[in-house]
Amino acid sequence: MTAAYILVVDDEPDIRRLVQEILQDEGYEVSVAESGAAAREARRARRPDLTLLDIWMPDIDGISLLKEWGEGGVLSSPVIMMSGHGTVETAVEATRLGAYDFIEKPLSMAKLLLTVERALEADRLRRENIGLRRQAQPVAEPLGKSVVMQQLREQARRIAQHETWVLVTGEPGSGKEVAARYLHMQSPRRAGPFVEVGVAAIARENSAVELFGSEAGDKIHFGHLEQASGGTLFLDEIGDMDSATQARLLSALENGSFLRVGGTQPVTVNVRVVAATHRDLQQEVQAGRFREDLYYHLNVVPLRVPALREHSEDVPELLNYYVNWFVNQEGLPYRSFSVAAQNRLRNYPWPGNIRELRNLVQRLLILGSGAEIALEEVEAALGAAPRAPAGTPPLFSAKDDFDLPLREARDQFEKAYFEHQLRKTGGSIGKVATLAGMERTHLYRKLRALGIDVRQVKGE
Numbered sequence: 001m002t003a004a005y006i007l008v009v010d011d012e013p014d015i016r017r018l019v020q021e022i023l024q025d026e027g028y029e030v031s032v033a034e035s036g037a038a039a040r041e042a043r044r045a046r047r048p049d050l051t052l053l054d055i056w057m058p059d060i061d062g063i064s065l066l067k068e069w070g071e072g073g074v075l076s077s078p079v080i081m082m083s084g085h086g087t088v089e090t091a092v093e094a095t096r097l098g099a100y101d102f103i104e105k106p107l108s109m110a111k112l113l114l115t116v117e118r119a120l121e122a123d124r125l126r127r128e129n130i131g132l133r134r135q136a137q138p139v140a141e142p143l144g145k146s147v148v149m150q151q152l153r154e155q156a157r158r159i160a161q162h163e164t165w166v167l168v169t170g171e172p173g174s175g176k177e178v179a180a181r182y183l184h185m186q187s188p189r190r191a192g193p194f195v196e197v198g199v200a201a202i203a204r205e206n207s208a209v210e211l212f213g214s215e216a217g218d219k220i221h222f223g224h225l226e227q228a229s230g231g232t233l234f235l236d237e238i239g240d241m242d243s244a245t246q247a248r249l250l251s252a253l254e255n256g257s258f259l260r261v262g263g264t265q266p267v268t269v270n271v272r273v274v275a276a277t278h279r280d281l282q283q284e285v286q287a288g289r290f291r292e293d294l295y296y297h298l299n300v301v302p303l304r305v306p307a308l309r310e311h312s313e314d315v316p317e318l319l320n321y322y323v324n325w326f327v328n329q330e331g332l333p334y335r336s337f338s339v340a341a342q343n344r345l346r347n348y349p350w351p352g353n354i355r356e357l358r359n360l361v362q363r364l365l366i367l368g369s370g371a372e373i374a375l376e377e378v379e380a381a382l383g384a385a386p387r388a389p390a391g392t393p394p395l396f397s398a399k400d401d402f403d404l405p406l407r408e409a410r411d412q413f414e415k416a417y418f419e420h421q422l423r424k425t426g427g428s429i430g431k432v433a434t435l436a437g438m439e440r441t442h443l444y445r446k447l448r449a450l451g452i453d454v455r456q457v458k459g460e
Helices: 013-025 036-045 062-069 088-096 109-134 147-160 176-185 204-212 243-255 281-286 292-298 308-330 339-346 353-367 375-382 406-424 429-436 440-449 454-459
Strands: 005-009 029-033 050-054 079-083 101-104 166-169 194-198 214-216 219-221 232-236 272-277 301-304
Touching: 005 013, 005 036, 013 029, 013 109, 029 036, 036 050, 036 062, 050 062, 050 109, 062 079, 062 088, 079 088, 079 109, 088 101, 101 109, 147 176, 147 301, 147 308, 166 176, 176 194, 176 232, 176 272, 204 243, 243 292, 281 292, 308 339, 308 353, 339 375, 353 375, 353 406, 406 429, 406 440, 406 454, 429 440
Parallel strands: 005 029, 005 050, 050 079, 079 101, 166 272, 166 301, 194 232, 232 272
Antiparallel strands: 214 219
């Protein structure tokens, strides 16, 4: 496990030395700085996981440094303020600026160690929660009791024990990010950060800043690579990375150091890279769109996530998992799948994989009614509308909606949703607003934007 790196900033040498020795005895990696200027340089050289910052120093005070280090009002890592002459107003100001806590001198070492431990744990949980919010569902591990999924988990556990780069392959929606998170949690780096980077979502002209950070005077922006130091950097859809960033990434990972954009001093980094792609990177190499040397570095240990159609016996378990998840997390009504419906879905090819299954479950819980989801309702949701019973609300096809632009697919879903709710409530705008959790005025605007005639739907 990688030890947390702590920067101690204090102009009193005895305090610096004492705090450094005690923290090192506790297993932390510690650097010290005797002034604000030295703190700036130490922070420029390496991003700390936590900073102990004195307020009163001869060159620049800790509150000013705190303001300077806040990126968009948010500190990149926790800061604990220290002072022997602090006031309530100073403590309030430090907290307002994002400091985790304020400790008075003379220092109680027991309190200091407890505060450091709590600050690091709070920061870990904060990053973990951000990662889970980005996920569509907080799955702890690849789900399924089938042989192929058992083999996947076993292979991930074995790979996790080695510090090699990993390339996770699989079709879109098959669960590559879940496999990467599981690998991280099984590794010695599990206590470190798991930083996810959606390569396709980064603007090409801004990708270097996002990954490697930037420097402008005393202002430092820490990129994803430094944020992942001591843990795992997950590069989702690395096949979309431009060639210049590929070259820079390869150099950084081979040398263990890099330059921030605008920087002049190399920054060391200790990170494990897990990359994912649905592309055939070997073909991308042959076509000249992906660097051959980076591909061979990544492909030392490949991990393939199977498509859902390859383990269709896990479909009932997945259906049950997502029903329970949407019921517990989104407050949707509980409904169970009939045996016939489960059998139909076991034999469905699932072109959108687990993501399609999750979306299907959510649609059926939102748009359907009754305790059981019958075969006819599943057929309607899959696009076989002629087999749906009379009165079934129109659902757009799961086979088609993945090929639509996001906005158009969302509009179609919302139109079907509101038409269903209007029929269900007899055209009552008030009841639909309550069910949807919207204000009436907002609902009226939404219905007009979607082209829904309330009177016509009510008449139906």
